[in-house]
Amino acid sequence: MKKQIVIIGGGFAGINLARQLANTEGIHVTLVDKNNYNFFPPLLYQVATGFLEVSNISYPFRKLFHHKKNINFRMGELQKVVQEENRIVLSTGDLSYDYLVLATGTESNYFGIENIRKAAIPMKTVDDAIEMRNYLLQKAEEATIATDDEEKKKLSSIVIAGGGPTGVEVAGMLAEMRRNILEKDYPELKGNKVRIYLVDGAPTLLTSMSKEAQEYAYDTLLKMGVEVKLNKLVKDYIDETVIFADGEKIPTKLLFWTAGVTSKVFDGITKESYGRGRRLLVDEYNKVQGTQNIYAIGDTSLQTADKNFPQGHPQLAQVAIQQGKNLAKNFKSIFSGKSLTPFTYHDKGSMAIIGRSKAVSDIPKPKMHIKGFIAWVIWLFVHLFSLINYRNRIKTMYNWTVAYFTKDQSLRMIIRPMVKP
């Protein structure tokens, strides 16, 4: 009888685990995801700003698993784990497992500010990116016909909350668009000052990166005309106005939220299994604390056994990829009676793009901080080769080449799904 491994979530962690278990004797894998496609979050903001198409950064699971005889895909959202019966409840029915792996990533954290949850546009999913693109374009159209000064101001001010890599990348991209595209697409807005604010409660941008990277990002964004406001905690969003803890206000209809993430809590997993940021506490083999056959990998897990990362690993793609691969190795060891390998993270560095020919990159070994054009080229290649397959790499390369030479793209269509009354 084959062992049934059920993986919930086909992001970096889940997909790497599944791929490594492909065509392994004695194991059957069911990959469950609420979407029917895998996608590449680091390039979502390029979809949101109309530089890449959705199909450049996503791929259907069922096609990925052609010729993988022991892998099934099941579309559905995890709702409950019934541990005593080794069963899960999905939005699309039940599934039984011998081993369950939670690789569900994170969701946006609004820190309990309900008005922001309702009004701000996050940047976590493909749906968010499409929504951001539609919203930006829709508001630009509204700005062309606005007559009231206050209304015009709200439509011409963009606030990006969160100065991590995503916030920096969105701000930089919008600044490039303002310079190269705005007047060509919207001649009616000539002379109308579009203001881009990047705000963060911390004293620096890119807090997880080196001082050099932080300073370069800050200086570069200022030169590009982005108004960077640090030590600025967003407190609320009332009457289309962002309100900060120190009382300052910015009226805007365009609030983008990249300020934080939190993991998901699932019914049937006890409270004691969750740690900081609602991440699932796992041992050195990624087994969830207090369970026998449930594992967690990637962003949703919190592992403190790695001696180099006693506070847990950063929530990065490389951690998720490496944990997925290590768990696959350990499953094979479990079934062949070999000893297990504890997880250790091999840090490959971090990077962020700021604008055309401008990026920062921190490399751990040998320790180096690279900025400017070379960092930008490294960023392009790393991201290109990290896409899931050749088809997506070629399509992305094509779109980037067009964008580089024309300083433009032609993907700025407002496309909304039909909603039947």
Ligand SMILES: Cc1cc2nc3c(=O)[nH]c(=O)nc-3n(C[C@H](O)[C@H](O)[C@H](O)COP(=O)(O)OP(=O)(O)OC[C@H]3O[C@@H](n4cnc5c(N)ncnc54)[C@H](O)[C@@H]3O)c2cc1C
């Ligand atoms: C905009 C953005 C930019 C980023 N840029 C970078 C970067 O440049 N470099 C970097 O290293 N990291 C970056 N990250 C972080 C990186 O994307 C994450 O660390 C990585 O995706 C974590 O992988 P994961 O497999 O744990 O989760 P994810 O990749 O988030 O995958 C989770 C999967 O689970 C599915 N899922 C969630 N809940 C359920 C449920 N209840 N039922 C069924 N399926 C479910 C989701 O649909 C998704 O497919 C970025 C993240 C974002 C959002």
